[in-house]
Amino acid sequence: MYDIRFTVNGQPEHATVPATMTLLDLLRDRLALTGTKEGCGIGECGACTVLLDGKPITSCLMLAVEADGHDIETIEGEAVGGGLSVLQQAFIDTGAIQCGFCTPGMIMSARGLLNRTPDPSDENIVEAIAGNLCRCTGYEAIIAAVRLAADRLAGAKQGRGQS
Amino acid sequence: MLGNFEYKRIRSIEEGCQYLAEAAGDGAVLAGGTDLLVEIRNGLKSPQLLVDCKGLDVLNVFSVDDSRSTIGASVALNQLIEHRVFRTTHPALADALASIGTYQLRNRATLVGNICNASPAADAAPVLLVLDAVVEVAGVEGPRTVPVRSFFAGVKKTTLKPDEIVTAIALPARSGLRTAFRKQQRIRGHDLAVVNAAGAYSPAKKVLKLAIGSCAPTPVLLDPIEVDSKDNEAFADHVIETVLRAVSPISDVRASAGYRNAVLPILVKRILHELLFEGSGA
Numbered sequence: 264m265y266d267i268r269f270t271v272n273g274q275p276e277h278a279t280v281p282a283t284m285t286l287l288d289l290l291r292d293r294l295a296l297t298g299t300k301e302g303c304g305i306g307e308c309g310a311c312t313v314l315l316d317g318k319p320i321t322s323c324l325m326l327a328v329e330a331d332g333h334d335i336e337t338i339e340g341e342a343v344g345g346g347l348s349v350l351q352q353a354f355i356d357t358g359a360i361q362c363g364f365c366t367p368g369m370i371m372s373a374r375g376l377l378n379r380t381p382d383p384s385d386e387n388i389v390e391a392i393a394g395n396l397c398r399c400t401g402y403e404a405i406i407a408a409v410r411l412a413a414d415r416l417a418g419a420k421q422g423r424g425q426s
Numbered sequence: 427m428l429g430n431f432e433y434k435r436i437r438s439i440e441e442g443c444q445y446l447a448e449a450a451g452d453g454a455v456l457a458g459g460t461d462l463l464v465e466i467r468n469g470l471k472s473p474q475l476l477v478d479c480k481g482l483d484v485l486n487v488f489s490v491d492d493s494r495s496t497i498g499a500s501v502a503l504n505q506l507i508e509h510r511v512f513r514t515t516h517p518a519l520a521d522a523l524a525s526i527g528t529y530q531l532r533n534r535a536t537l538v539g540n541i542c543n544a545s546p547a548a549d550a551a552p553v554l555l556v557l558d559a560v561v562e563v564a565g566v567e568g569p570r571t572v573p574v575r576s577f578f579a580g581v582k583k584t585t586l587k588p589d590e591i592v593t594a595i596a597l598p599a600r601s602g603l604r605t606a607f608r609k610q611q612r613i614r615g616h617d618l619a620v621v622n623a624a625g626a627y628s629p630a631k632k633v634l635k636l637a638i639g640s641c642a643p644t645p646v647l648l649d650p651i652e653v654d655s656k657d658n659e660a661f662a663d664h665v666i667e668t669v670l671r672a673v674s675p676i677s678d679v680r681a682s683a684g685y686r687n688a689v690l691p692i693l694v695k696r697i698l699h700e701l702l703f704e705g706s707g708a
């Protein structure tokens with residue numbers, strides 16, 4: 264067993280885990296953060312995407328012990344203070360959610376993109392979510408959602424700048 | 427839960443080599459884990475010990491310039507791809523790395539893991555072969571270097587000893603080389619290459635190097651080809667003939683041998699166009 268310390272959505276956490284546990288299992292089964300989904304378990308679908316030190320990774324391909332000393336962000340960290348995040352609202356407004364299974368992973372990939380590229384081109388968006396499979400929407404609405412969120416965030420920033 | 431193994435985060439390379447020596451073949455280095463953890467999950471590998479080197483700062487650095495570049499074993503692919511000087515100094519290698527998997531995967535996967543995994547389809551391999559890259563290795567008996575052309579021993583096999591850890595990959599001076607990478611795959615981000623290929627052309631020496639992946643048990647580096655022909659078409663035919671003689675593609679889940687034999691000449695032609703016939707190129 265291994266003692267690890269890390270943060271999840273800014274909260275310090277401590278856990279004792281076996282070497283063979285994935286970060287995904289730690290989040291879902293130990294911390295009851297079931298927003299992060301398991302699709303394939305082998306890095307292909309992106310449903311398990313979380314941010315590791317601000318960067319999207321697939322949590323099924325990382326051991327829980329490897330999270331020691333790192334910052335993890337999950338979909339549960341998106342809605343702050345009970346309100347939806349700009350990204351979440353944009354996904355609703357463009358109809359980018361059908362069954363919703365891919366959505367947490369999509370939003371985390373989009374969050375990672377907006378962290379590094381606040382004004383992404385459609386090509387940037389497609390590249391960022393290429394590792395997230397969606398079997399329902401056909402992707403167009405998802406790309407529109409990320410665009411809309413980027414525009415709204417830029418607008419908010421500009422608004423703040425002017426006032 | 428994945429398999430049944432112990433995990434060690436090492437504090438020095440020597441310590442890592444010692445653990446691997448004690449594990450006597452039942453140990454594995456854990457880099458990004460994007461190959462290793464999938465193979466453990468699928469039951470293809472069952473190491474008893476995973477040695478994680480990512481805590482060592484010395485392996486987490488890279489330096490790039492025209493005279494020599496060194497890439498540490500823990501450097502993630504996106505660190506290289508997103509580095510402007512790396513991209514302009516080694517454009518074909520950057521293209522190959524950017525073609526690997528998905529954005530999430532490239533935040534974890536490493537260049538060293540890509541070649542240590544020794545898949546015949548490893549996308550970095552053909553480029554490293556034409557660039558004459560050198561693999562820097564540490565072991566209980568001390569450090570050594572292995573030219574990448576002597577590194578691959580078969581499907582998923584390298585010439586590393588069980589106690590050895592690759593510490594870095596070194597790329598020699600570029601000395602005016604033009605390089606190119608091409609890859610044929612079924613689905614971007616979710617599948618390996620059906621065929622991949624890289625070329626490096628030295629206009630000064632008029633010599634072309636080509637390497638092919640996914641068409642033999644290991645990536646194949648061809649003998650250097652002299653470029654003296656005035657007739658592009660005849661030269662391309664000659665090169666393609668040489669390439670097809672050097673490889674032995676099989677039929678597998680991704681493609682038939684026939685398809686590989688049909689695609690390969692097209693990729694080679696594209697590389698020749700980029701490196702030789704169009705004049706410019708990177």
Ligand SMILES: Cc1cc2nc3c(=O)[nH]c(=O)nc-3n(C[C@H](O)[C@H](O)[C@H](O)COP(=O)(O)OP(=O)(O)OC[C@H]3O[C@@H](n4cnc5c(N)ncnc54)[C@H](O)[C@@H]3O)c2cc1C
Nearest residue numbers: 306455457458459460461462527536539540542548549592
């Ligand atoms: C969905 C998906 C898509 C993929 N797409 C591609 C693709 O398009 N192209 C491609 O080439 N590959 C692809 N891969 C394979 C893999 O992601 C790459 O080969 C990657 O570069 C492996 O690096 P890693 O750091 O994750 O290696 P790991 O999985 O950590 O290690 C791989 C192997 O190398 C050994 N190893 C690692 N580091 C060292 C070291 N320092 N010293 C000695 N041995 C070491 C490990 O023990 C293991 O056997 C894909 C994988 C997945 C899951």
Ligand code: FES
Nearest residue numbers: 302303304309323
């Ligand atoms: S569950 Fe991790 S990528 Fe599919």
Ligand code: FES
Nearest residue numbers: 362365397398399
């Ligand atoms: S909304 Fe159903 S998988 Fe994307």
